[in-house]
Amino acid sequence: xxxxxxxxxxxxxxxxxxxxxxxxxxxxxxxxxxxxxxxxxxxxxxxxxxxxxxxxxxxxxxxxxxxxxxxxxxxxxxxxxxxxxxxxxxxxxxxxxxxxxxxxxxxxxxxxxxxxxxxxxxxxxxxxxxxxxxxxxxxxxxxxxxxxxxxxxxxxxxxxxxxxxxxxxxxxxxxxxxxxxxxxxxxxxxxxxxxxxxxxxxxxxxxxxxxxxxxxxxxxxxxxxxxxxxxxxxx
Numbered sequence: 001x002x003x004x005x006x007x008x009x010x011x012x013x014x015x016x017x018x019x020x021x022x023x024x025x026x027x028x029x030x031x032x033x034x035x036x037x038x039x040x041x042x043x044x045x046x047x048x049x050x051x052x053x054x055x056x057x058x059x060x061x062x063x064x065x066x067x068x069x070x071x072x073x074x075x076x077x078x079x080x081x082x083x084x085x086x087x088x089x090x091x092x093x094x095x096x097x098x099x100x101x102x103x104x105x106x107x108x109x110x111x112x113x114x115x116x117x118x119x120x121x122x123x124x125x126x127x128x129x130x131x132x133x134x135x136x137x138x139x140x141x142x143x144x145x146x147x148x149x150x151x152x153x154x155x156x157x158x159x160x161x162x163x164x165x166x167x168x169x170x171x172x173x174x175x176x177x178x179x180x181x182x183x184x185x186x187x188x189x190x191x192x193x194x195x196x197x198x199x200x201x202x203x204x205x206x207x208x209x210x211x212x213x214x215x216x217x218x219x220x221x222x223x224x225x226x227x228x229x230x231x232x233x234x235x
Contacts, residue, residue: 001027001028001030002029002030002067002090002230002233002234003030003031003066004024004030004031004032004066004067004068004069005031005032005033005058005061005062005067005068006020006021006032006069006218007034007036007058007068007070007074007077007078008033008035008036008039008074009070009071009072009074009097010073010166011039011142011158011159011160011161012039012040012071012157012159013035013039013040013042013157013159014033014034014040015157016033016071016154016157016219017218019218019219020218020222020225020226021033022222023223023225023226024230026226027227027230029226029229029230029233032061034057034061036054036057036077037054037057037162038159038160040157046130047127047129047162049162049164049165050164050168051076051077051080051164051165051168052080053165054074054076054080054081054165055077055080055081055084056081056084058077058081059081059084059085062088062089063088065087065088065089065090066088066090067089067090067092067233068081068082068089068091068092068093069093069095070092070095070097071096072095072096072098072190072191072215073098073106073161073165073166074097075094075097075098076100076165076168076170078094078097079092079099079100079175080100082174082178083170083172083173083174083175086174086175086177086178089175089178090179091178091179091180091232091233092175092178092179092180093180093181093182093183093229093232093233094180094181094182094183095185095217095218095225096183096184096185096191096215096217097182098110098199099182099199099200100169100170100172102170102172103169103170104169104170105166105167105169105170106165106167107163107166107167110166112195113192113195114192114194114195115192115194115195117141117189117190117192118138118141118190120134120137121133124163125160128163129162129163130163131160131161131163132158132160132161133158135155138155138158139151139155140189140214141189141190141215142154142158142190142216143214143216143219143220144187144188144189144213144214144215144216144220145187145213145214145216145221146214146216146219146220150219150220154216154219180203180207181207181209181232182196182199182200182203182208182209183209183211183217183225183232184200184209184210185211185213185214185217186213187214188214188215189214189215190214190215191215206235209228209231211225211228213225
């Protein structure tokens with residue numbers, strides 16, 4: 001069985017995986033999730049948050065080779081952390097996540113996508129330190145496929161997202177030599193599925209899987225996602 005560390009995406013926290021962790025444990029795995037700086041229960045001021053701080057938070061949570069799952073934005077700190085200490089990673093799993101292109105920031109990659117489903121749904125604060133989702137609009141993008149009660153619960157937990165980490169470029173190095181897997185979410189209305197396919201062009205076919213969900217399968221299909229993660233952890 002496998003040990004998973006789960007890392008959330010923009011505006012989320014460790015809470016996002018509350019329904020996935022029991023499903024992984026039911027299959028015999030161990031799993032835990034962390035709050036990145038300024039997310040969830042972490043009280044780091046947003047203006048102090050950097051991409052490196054995110055990566056260091058991931059490294060602080062692991063001391064032995066671990067399978068680390070990064071959702072959405074977390075593809076960036078996951079990659080940087082793996083570059084910094086590759087010996088601590090057994091496998092990287094990108095869950096509808098950004099796979100950094102050399103020299104590009106996440107913000108630049110987002111603009112490369114063929115569609116921009118979040119346009120007009122994010123509000124930047126006056127000092128340009130954070131952005132926050134427009135809660136009246138963002139539900140179907142972030143949590144499409146979830147029942148109304150789950151969507152309402154998740155929307156109530158969202159937090160402002162520090163901008164600086166998303167404007168910081170990465171030059172992937174050692175992470176590219178580690179075992180990597182990617183899960184494409186076929187109904188994703190945050191990161192278009194066709195752009196997810198672009199990010200994995202050239203990857204061996206057996207390293208890319210799909211799940212027929214929106215951007216948050218850990219909420220809309222936690223049982224199915226747990227089974228898929230288990231297969232990818234060993235395959």
